[in-house]
Amino acid sequence: MAKKNIREIAKVIRSKNSSPFEITFDIIFKDLETFNKVKENNLITKSLIASLYKLKEDEIMDIIYFMPALAVKFGMKRIVTSGAPGDTDVYGAQQHGPLLNIELDL
């Protein structure tokens, strides 16, 4: 099986606050076939995300697939609350970078 970079098969990869204390991540695939393959083979896992961010698996919130949008999403608690002293990204919109390196066996 050929490995594919996620950028080839997803059209949106983003992060954003889902509250001032949580960041949510969306990966929206280009087509239904790819979405189904990723979902059926359970290719996006907590352990994968945890390894990319050097976190523990239990720090990653539930991975949810949403077929109408051909999307998979998950979340994590913020280390620093939005806008509190020490925060680096008030909107949480630039925490997605490590996801762009995902390679998947399709």
Next chain:
Amino acid sequence: MIRSDILNKNPEKDEFKILSPTAILGYGFPEKSFLNAMEMKPDLIAVDAGSTDPGPYYLGAGVSFTDRLGVKRDLRYILTHGVKNGIPIVIGSAGGSGAKPHMDWCEKIIKEIAMEEKLTFKLGKIYSDIDKKLLTEKFKNQELIPLGIPNVLNLDDIEKTTYVVAQIGVEPFIELLKEGCDVILAGRAYDPACFASLPIMLGYDRGLAIHLGKILECAAIAASPGSGSDCAFGILKKDSFILVPLNEDRIFTTQSVAAHSLYEKSDPVHLPGPGGELNLEDVQFLDIGNGMVEVKGSKYIKSKKNMVKLEGSKKVGYRTITIAGSHDPVMIEKIDSVIDKVKERVNMLLEKENIKGDIFFHVYGKNGVMGRLEPINKAFSYEIGILIEAIADTQENANTICSLTRSTMLHYGYEERISTAGNLAFPFSPSDIKAGEVYIFSIYHLMEITDFSLFKKEIEIVNYC
């Protein structure tokens, strides 16, 4: 006066058309999109102004995060076209955060426009502010449920929180609509409420009305390509709603609309709001051509208790910053240890002077964007940006800490240093910038509401004809 044909709509057979001019009041929209929408004869113009996205400062300080000129420009279109055509106008989360000072700010803009454009209308105002006495009582009775906020609430937090607002649901809006208000200005509100109140009052399905409101509150962000600065149009029917593009540059697609229910939400199917949940388990998105999408199956599930979300922030100090950079490979290689040593020295000086405060280094080109979440532990850049941030109990102390940190870092003789004239490149003189008050979210809790009269309402006739 609101046109009678709007108020006499029959949800069994009539369509209810809603115009959402822009994602946040003040973000703007193309005139052409707005005029296209007016040709389609909307029954409601609604706009949501609010968000906690820009952080705790704006709520705590009572300041709008959108620009006055932008808000006035948007409102001028909305008010002149709406009032002259008998179309009700509903504005939610005034001034972004929706507390009393934000309401006063927005009300003043509305009245200026009314005077300049010679408009007459019945203005209804709903204040979302929660009285501190009530809040204290609820806290003591353990009736405030924290919503993910890491700090445990105490009485001192409540005391120091400047404004506490509730995300109100449709009920207070419906009350003022029944009083015949042409323009409603509301404090902090659940985003879909300003879109869904009138159709719900007229008997349209609550689940569909709220789901449509949830999409329209972000205006054309749910279109493809998305934009927060363009209009969107929704047609609510008995069993479905339709999204209509207003700009030839964008269309709605089933995926763009469906993806919107992911946006800023931790769960795309169960979307909690005041009094209940929008449930999208059985939702269907259908492409009906011409860039339009029809949505069916959205349901509203009422909860046992009518809970509303409260928001509040408190001041924790003052900030002063310095922006600088380095292009020195030796310094970049050692940046972490340089920062540690600088902090150590500055803290020693501050201790002697009995000045308390915090120092943060944001190192761009290393981990300035992701901070402690950054998985890469090394700077690969040939230059780095260094933002020094000092937070203290007074502006003077923040200035002192920032200044000391800046000068210490500028001349710090780190190991193997080869450049001895100065470690930092400052783009500006003066180098230090007073950034003012610093707030944190102190209240982010659920509270049960049994009596909607706790939200103060005012009605007045604005008459400049």
